[in-house]
Amino acid sequence: MAGEISVSVGKNKEAEKTTVIRMRFARSGPPVWLAHLDLMRTFERSVRRAALPIAYTRGFNPRPQLTFALPLGVGLATEDDYVDLTMLEPIDPQSAVDQLNLFLPSGLTVLTGGVVSAKDPSLMSLIQAAEYLLEGQGISAAAKRIAGLPQGQPWLVEKNQKGNMVTVDIRPLLMDMYDESLDRLFIQVKAGSKSNLRPKLFLDALVRLGGLNPLAAADTAITRTKLLIADGSGGLKSPLPRSGAFRQR
Amino acid sequence: MSTVNVPRHVLQSVIKPARYVGGEWGSVHKDLSADDQIRIRFAFCFPDTYEIGMSNLALQILYDLLNKRQDTWCERCFAPWIDMAEQMRILGLPLYSLESYTPLREFDFVGFTLQYELSYTNVLSMLDLGGIPLLSADRKSDDPLVIAGGPVTYNIEPMADFFDLVIIGEGEEVLPELLDLYDANRSLVSRNRREFLRLAARIEGVYVPAFYHVSYHPDGTVAAIRPNEPGLPARIRKRIIRDLDRVGFPLAGIVPSTEIVHDRIFLELFRGCPRGCRFCQAGMIYRPVREKSTDRLVDQALAIERATGYDELGLLSLSTSDYSELAELTDRLLCHLTPRQTSLSLPSLRLDSFSLELMEKASKTRKSGLTFAPEAGTQRLRDVINKNITEDDLLTAMRLAFLGGWKGAKLYFMLGLPTETMDDVEGIADLTRKIEALYNELPKSRRPRRLEMTVSTALFVPKPFTPFQWAAQATPQQLDERIRRLRTLLRSRSVKYQWHDTDTSRLEAILARGDRRLGPVILAAWQRGARFDAWQEHFQMRIWIEALQAAGLDPDFYTVRERSEDEIFPWSHIDIGVSQSYLLSEYRRAQLAQTTPQCRDACSFCGAESFEGGICIGR
Ligand code: SF4
Numbered sequence: 117m118a119g120e121i122s123v124s125v126g127k128n129k130e131a132e133k134t135t136v137i138r139m140r141f142a143r144s145g146p147p148v149w150l151a152h153l154d155l156m157r158t159f160e161r162s163v164r165r166a167a168l169p170i171a172y173t174r175g176f177n178p179r180p181q182l183t184f185a186l187p188l189g190v191g192l193a194t195e196d197d198y199v200d201l202t203m204l205e206p207i208d209p210q211s212a213v214d215q216l217n218l219f220l221p222s223g224l225t226v227l228t229g230g231v232v233s234a235k236d237p238s239l240m241s242l243i244q245a246a247e248y249l250l251e252g253q254g255i256s257a258a259a260k261r262i263a264g265l266p267q268g269q270p271w272l273v274e275k276n277q278k279g280n281m282v283t284v285d286i287r288p289l290l291m292d293m294y295d296e297s298l299d300r301l302f303i304q305v306k307a308g309s310k311s312n313l314r315p316k317l318f319l320d321a322l323v324r325l326g327g328l329n330p331l332a333a334a335d336t337a338i339t340r341t342k343l344l345i346a347d348g349s350g351g352l353k354s355p356l357p358r359s360g361a362f363r364q365r
Numbered sequence: 366m367s368t369v370n371v372p373r374h375v376l377q378s379v380i381k382p383a384r385y386v387g388g389e390w391g392s393v394h395k396d397l398s399a400d401d402q403i404r405i406r407f408a409f410c411f412p413d414t415y416e417i418g419m420s421n422l423a424l425q426i427l428y429d430l431l432n433k434r435q436d437t438w439c440e441r442c443f444a445p446w447i448d449m450a451e452q453m454r455i456l457g458l459p460l461y462s463l464e465s466y467t468p469l470r471e472f473d474f475v476g477f478t479l480q481y482e483l484s485y486t487n488v489l490s491m492l493d494l495g496g497i498p499l500l501s502a503d504r505k506s507d508d509p510l511v512i513a514g515g516p517v518t519y520n521i522e523p524m525a526d527f528f529d530l531v532i533i534g535e536g537e538e539v540l541p542e543l544l545d546l547y548d549a550n551r552s553l554v555s556r557n558r559r560e561f562l563r564l565a566a567r568i569e570g571v572y573v574p575a576f577y578h579v580s581y582h583p584d585g586t587v588a589a590i591r592p593n594e595p596g597l598p599a600r601i602r603k604r605i606i607r608d609l610d611r612v613g614f615p616l617a618g619i620v621p622s623t624e625i626v627h628d629r630i631f632l633e634l635f636r637g638c639p640r641g642c643r644f645c646q647a648g649m650i651y652r653p654v655r656e657k658s659t660d661r662l663v664d665q666a667l668a669i670e671r672a673t674g675y676d677e678l679g680l681l682s683l684s685t686s687d688y689s690e691l692a693e694l695t696d697r698l699l700c701h702l703t704p705r706q707t708s709l710s711l712p713s714l715r716l717d718s719f720s721l722e723l724m725e726k727a728s729k730t731r732k733s734g735l736t737f738a739p740e741a742g743t744q745r746l747r748d749v750i751n752k753n754i755t756e757d758d759l760l761t762a763m764r765l766a767f768l769g770g771w772k773g774a775k776l777y778f779m780l781g782l783p784t785e786t787m788d789d790v791e792g793i794a795d796l797t798r799k800i801e802a803l804y805n806e807l808p809k810s811r812r813p814r815r816l817e818m819t820v821s822t823a824l825f826v827p828k829p830f831t832p833f834q835w836a837a838q839a840t841p842q843q844l845d846e847r848i849r850r851l852r853t854l855l856r857s858r859s860v861k862y863q864w865h866d867t868d869t870s871r872l873e874a875i876l877a878r879g880d881r882r883l884g885p886v887i888l889a890a891w892q893r894g895a896r897f898d899a900w901q902e903h904f905q906m907r908i909w910i911e912a913l914q915a916a917g918l919d920p921d922f923y924t925v926r927e928r929s930e931d932e933i934f935p936w937s938h939i940d941i942g943v944s945q946s947y948l949l950s951e952y953r954r955a956q957l958a959q960t961t962p963q964c965r966d967a968c969s970f971c972g973a974e975s976f977e978g979g980i981c982i983g984r
Contacts (some may be wrong), residue, residue, distance in 0.1 A: 146386040146388025146622075147388065147622065148386075149383045149385075150383050151623070153624070154383060154622050155622075157624070158390075160674070161673065161675065162674060163675065164675075165671070165672065166674070172706050183918030190377075190382065191373065191376065191377050202601070219674070221388055221389055221622060223388055290644060334377050335372055336373070
């Protein structure tokens, strides 16, 4: 019946037997324009094409058990996103990665994979911060302008919250920002289920408070360059070590 | 060769930008630099949105067929939605293909598949955005050849001015020959387009509208249709595939990344329909019935399911229950698909105990909706249209459905059928009440807790190549009155009533049986802003009425006028195999409410036997 669909791992008995593979993936090119649901569907079908031993959710409409770290907005590229795949049998993460890559549409690439404990909290709940690269004309100048606003002055922008326009202060959500070169701006922001700053809202702030041309804002290319989780000692780390040894169960 | 670069802010601002970027799994990308191997660029155009076009099996079949050719690259193009079209106009971006982002005007062929009349204005939008002259007569040597195929091309006359050539019949047969001819006469195409079309018109199933002259009587009816070039046939005969097992079928196909209308694999069981419902154009133009063998279907289904990753497979045909080995086929499919978590969807089933059991098996967990199409409310009218369903069939099926746990069904009817009276309309309500009574009589323990019925009425549109091609459409006033009557009669908590808009059906009727004089009307309507006419939110009948008036044409001439038996139809020069005399005898039988047996019970020698294929032979 309703409510039976189990998506989080570690809650049913089967979890004892299953293996969770965490994969780091990137997207660029046409798939950038997929909405989150489309991206999920595309991964599900790719996993089925790749014939990976994926577990299925229960309930009316069984689906491959995939959980994504943090939805990516339409139009955003990424170099560092994560998806957890629950497998029915142990499988070598690298061969799963290689196999899946053969069946993903071009523009979607799995970069690395590792086994994580099925008992871990869900990937989504672990996410703390994200880093984005914004590339567009006038970005650097606008960023400089808002950075120069007096300390303590809120950066107010309008945001659509469940159909209502509300005004929010995004300043506390920005953790860091720096120019790598002219009009290549990196921002590190709070991300995840507790507090989350979407980069498009940050661009709105650049338009409103930093004098960025609205058309230039709409033409700005946005790439998620890092997703970060707590490292247990007050710092942040990647959900998967970039290379080398992965944490084994 | 140039490519179109759509700025990010455009894609950021339009709804569903995934429609415009391509890159799906299974889309075909060819290397243009490889030694001139690709000599033919073909843009397959669907004049509606991406989500609708990608749900069309013809697109997948022909895309696969054309791309299997070494010398051809077939790409796709859909009608951009209003928001995107506007942005493209503002920025001067030409309409482009989804594979290589090449502007439409740079293709050798721009081929439209026409599935319904109300997509005509979108054809003009796409040509215009693609930078191609709208009128065939205005196109120059370096313009693409603009061609069309699909069910409505059997009467393409209203759109005759806009196409260089039209394919009558199944594209799988004709296209390869046309492309071979093109490749062999490439220099001729650029030197003398008309001469090339002359050669093309010799291919059976190719119709070049410009080579046929139509004259009219003073009353507006057609006087004669004659070829104006030597050596052309007086009638263009449709082409069909005789043996469907021998034709290619996409074993991979394009898998859209974004959700489309029919988001599943299609397995085509057979073409044609043996039933002979008198209102149904598909039932006549696709004759004779040609089945695929069960072995081949199972092989194809498994291959496609693996290659696409889809988790749903839908059987496709005009009437699934008429597939001769349906039980064996579905058993074998379920046996393979169920362990792979793939479901089977079964549209167009006749409602009987076998079908209900099958549906139960096919979807173990969920009760999918039941649909039932009695089409008319009384036995008399069902006999008129030759729809072989009785009230008993319906009630028996509903009883089984309730006992099996279904809460109800959706019933499809048509209003405005020839000879229909208010009694027939009220018959729809009576039938619905009988189903309610049936439900109420069942013990509470044996029926679902609630009854949920839906009654849906479409409006009858007389179509060419059907026994009702002579019939008048009911007037808008009559139709509105019948809808109102049903709205009053069907007021019940357990019945939901849905009805179609009269204006849309009226325009459809004008275009379906239209002649060439409608070409300027379509152009004028498009110039006045008609777009996406199949979409309620965009359809404006006022524009069309004005365009008709400006051309001095009366809509009633096309809609509510019954044709005389000897009238020459605008589509008389198209030969679908089914003979005019058969259609006429069917029309006469209809008026006497006499039924005609379906092909499998007794052949009526409708003329389709002349194709020497399918169920007409070897019985
Ligand atoms: S010739 Fe006979 S069997 Fe063939 S389509 Fe016509 S009626 Fe049916």
